[in-house]
Amino acid sequence: MRPTVIFDLDGTLVDSRLDICDALNRLMASRLQPSFTLAEVTSFIGDGVPVLLQRAFSARQLEQDPAALSDFLTEYEAKAAERTRPFPGIIPVLDELRARDWQMMVCTNKPERAARLLLEALGLCPYFSALGGGDSFPIRKPDPRHLLLTLAKTGTSANHAVMVGDHHNDVAAGLAAGCQTIFCRWGYGEPSDAPGVRIAGAPAELPKLLEDALAGMVPVSSK
Numbered sequence: 488m489r490p491t492v493i494f495d496l497d498g499t500l501v502d503s504r505l506d507i508c509d510a511l512n513r514l515m516a517s518r519l520q521p522s523f524t525l526a527e528v529t530s531f532i533g534d535g536v537p538v539l540l541q542r543a544f545s546a547r548q549l550e551q552d553p554a555a556l557s558d559f560l561t562e563y564e565a566k567a568a569e570r571t572r573p574f575p576g577i578i579p580v581l582d583e584l585r586a587r588d589w590q591m592m593v594c595t596n597k598p599e600r601a602a603r604l605l606l607e608a609l610g611l612c613p614y615f616s617a618l619g620g621g622d623s624f625p626i627r628k629p630d631p632r633h634l635l636l637t638l639a640k641t642g643t644s645a646n647h648a649v650m651v652g653d654h655h656n657d658v659a660a661g662l663a664a665g666c667q668t669i670f671c672r673w674g675y676g677e678p679s680d681a682p683g684v685r686i687a688g689a690p691a692e693l694p695k696l697l698e699d700a701l702a703g704m705v706p707v708s709s710k
């Protein structure tokens with residue numbers, strides 16, 4: 488079985504903060520509410536759009552109206568790749584992993600349609616053999632089944648997979664799923680000190696860390 492890496496999307500592969508911030512502020516403006524700063528919006532990201540909106544509305548001491556989720560997604564999907572770009576150094580890493588025959592997947596708490604639109608707009612789709620979005624299944628990260636169900640799309644088992652993400656939800660899901668797990672320091676999350684987690688300071692460190700993680704797995708031939 489090919490070694491597999493499951494990437495988180497926001498804060499790991501792409502810096503998406505500006506477009507999320509802009510979409511949220513357009514939604515807030517439509518509700519006659521003042522804008523949030525980029526730092527505030529960044530602190531709302533990580534648990535999917537429904538939770539982002541809960542955090543935003545409760546920060547304004549407002550009840551969330553029933554149209555908020557679909558209005559946000561309309562705003563976001565229209566301009567998801569306006570200012571969002573892969574983090575510097577990510578594309579060379581994806582090219583190197585592809586050349587080394589790693590299978591690559593994305594497991595994100597961003598809703599699947601928005602994630603797919605973004606990956607398409609940035610030309611990233613061809614790298615990935617599966618995508619599990621925040622609304623693809625009844626559960627999402629930190630629930631490990633989000634990773635397991637994404638892996639299952641290609642019949643891959645967790646003991647051939649490494650989870651790479653920037654948020655404690657990624658680390659929790661990776662460890663609970665039985666995957667080798669790498670935390671990325673360039674993203675939006677708080678640093679992880681969970682035992683057994685490898686830490687990447689920059690994308691260029693990923694190929695070596697992934698090879699180390701692979702060496703830490705039970706040999707593929709004996710599984």
Ligand SMILES: O=C(O)COP(=O)(O)O
Nearest residue numbers: 496497533535595596597
């Ligand atoms: O949509 C979010 O809140 C976070 O998305 P991510 O899982 O790709 O980081």
Ligand SMILES: [Mg+2]
Nearest residue numbers: 495497498653
């Ligand atoms: Mg993330």
